[in-house]
Amino acid sequence: MVNRRQALTGVGGAGIVAALMAAGFRQEPVAMAAAGAGAAAPPPTTITFTYRNHTITITVSGDMVMAKVDNRPAVHVSLDSLRRYHSHLLPFSDYTDLRKMLSDLVDMHERKVLAL
Structure with a gap:
């Protein structure tokens, strides 16, 4: 059984990092595709x-x-x-x-x- 301290420092922290990394890897190709498609901001x-x-x-x-x-x-x-x-x-x-x-x-x- 995972207690609160382990969840906050160890096991829970690793899960949070893994979730954030997975979310980041999913968004990166989309951002790269938008940048490659010539979606440049208009000049000021x-x-x-x-x-x-x-x-x-x-x-x-x-x-x-x-x-x-x-x-x-x-x-x-x-x-x-x-x-x-x-x-x-x-x-x-x-x-x-x-x-x-x-x-x-x-x-x-x-x-x-x-x-x-």
Whole structure:
């Protein structure tokens, strides 16, 4: 009979490792087939606009958006499944318009509420 200690350290651990390896070996050929079939991600899209004398550059890549304000380090914005944009700089807000979100960030920067 296997007790709890043996299950957690020995026999159970070996079973978990075996199950994870089997799952990994099953998924690898599928991933290789998808990569070989030319399923490359589309190239990122870059958009530039000006708001209140600040140049904002947006790079969209899938569900991730990176924005630079006046070529400063990028602001990370994520896009959820409901097509709403979220940023860690505005944690309690979500936007359906990306330009409006970035305009609000610039406004907050000018009011010295946050530093971009």
